[in-house]
Amino acid sequence: MPASDPVEPAARDERTAKYAPPPASDAERSAEPTLAEAIGTSLGSAARRAGIDPDAQLSTGAMVWQVIGGWRGILESTLPLLAFVITFTATRNLVLGLALSVGLAAVFTSIRLLMKSPPVAALSGLIAAVVAAGLPLFTGRAEDQFVIGFITNIAYGAAFLISALVRWPLIGIVVGFLTGEGLAWRDAPRKRRAYFWLSVAWAGLFLARLCVQLPFYFAGDVASLGTVKILMGIPFFALLLALTWIVARRLNPSGSNAGAPASEDDQAP
Structure with missing residues (x-):
């Protein structure tokens, strides 16, 4: 089958080298910590601390269980909110519901501090x-207790979506x-996809959380929300998280060479 480029390989290499930019010096390469690298290092460290x-x-199940904090993490995430919803729905007493919610959070914080957890994580x-x-104490509207959660979902959702659209997906x-691969995955189309x-x-x-929860917020339905x-x-x-870990x-x-050249499968369009 005839080659698509009739130029001899040596001539083609010479032509490519003629128009190629000069290689960066060692000093230039060492002074190139990019924004993506800084973000990756920070997020990677945070992910390791989270488990x-x-x-x-670890198995997928063990990793997920460790990240969510086991039973204690589940209780910390659900009990304060559950106490608020049940108390307010039963009594319509906003201050009592919020006091129980914050009180339970304080109890869990004390337990973490007694177990020598890092103060930042505990607090x-x-x-x-x-x-x-x-916010609900200021406005008098119980449903405003969920506003901070809405803001958080907007921020995280926008960050993930924008990162994907600009071809620097956060994942x-x-x-x-x-994995120690750094940014080498950007040269592997299968990984990029x-x-x-x-x-x-x-x-x-x-x-999706916003789309489902906002109608209940505007309706003032605290129990459903x-x-x-x-x-x-x-x-x-x-x-x-389990799906992300598996993929x-x-x-x-395990044991693959980080930063190794992409395989033929990775190079497929």
């Missing part, structure tokens, strides 16, 4: 509960720095 560590060789739940309680950045759709899926989760928020919280998060491990099998 997402490929080197630990984050209490701070979130206090901030969420501040790829995180996985790359977790997978990380693109995973990032879109995460954006879809956060935006709280129930839906709990159901779309840890269960949906755990399922998508990432299939794309980056």
Whole structure:
């Protein structure tokens, strides 16, 4: 079968080298920490602290259970909100409902501090509960207790969606720095596609929460709003985290060379 380019390989290499930019010096390469690398390093470290560590060789279920914090994490995420919803629905007493919610968050924070958890991690739940309680105390509307959650979903959803649309999907950045591959996955079309759709899926989760919960918010239906928020919280998060972990491990099998050239399958269009 005739070659598509009649130029001899040596001549073609010479022609390519003529128009190629000069290689970066060692000093220039060492001074090139890009924004993506900085974000990847930060997110990768945060993911490892949360329990997402490929080197630990955990099963999918064990990894998800570790990330959500086991039974304690489930109770911390659901009990304060559940106490607020049940108390307010039964008594219509906004202050009592918020007090119970913040009080339970304070109890869990105290337990974390007694167990020598990092102060920032221990106090984050209490701070979130206090901030969420501040708005309904100011407005007198119980449904405003969920506004901070809406803002969080908008922020995370937008971040994942925008990162996918600009071809720097957050999932790829995180996985790359977790596996030691860095940004080499951008040269593998199969990985780029997978990380693109995973990032879109995460954006879809956060935006789906908004679409389902906002009608209950505008209707002032606190009971339904709280129930839906709990159901779309840890269960949906755990399922998508498990899917992301499975796909990432299939794309980056243990023992593979990080940063190795893309395979023929990766180079397929």
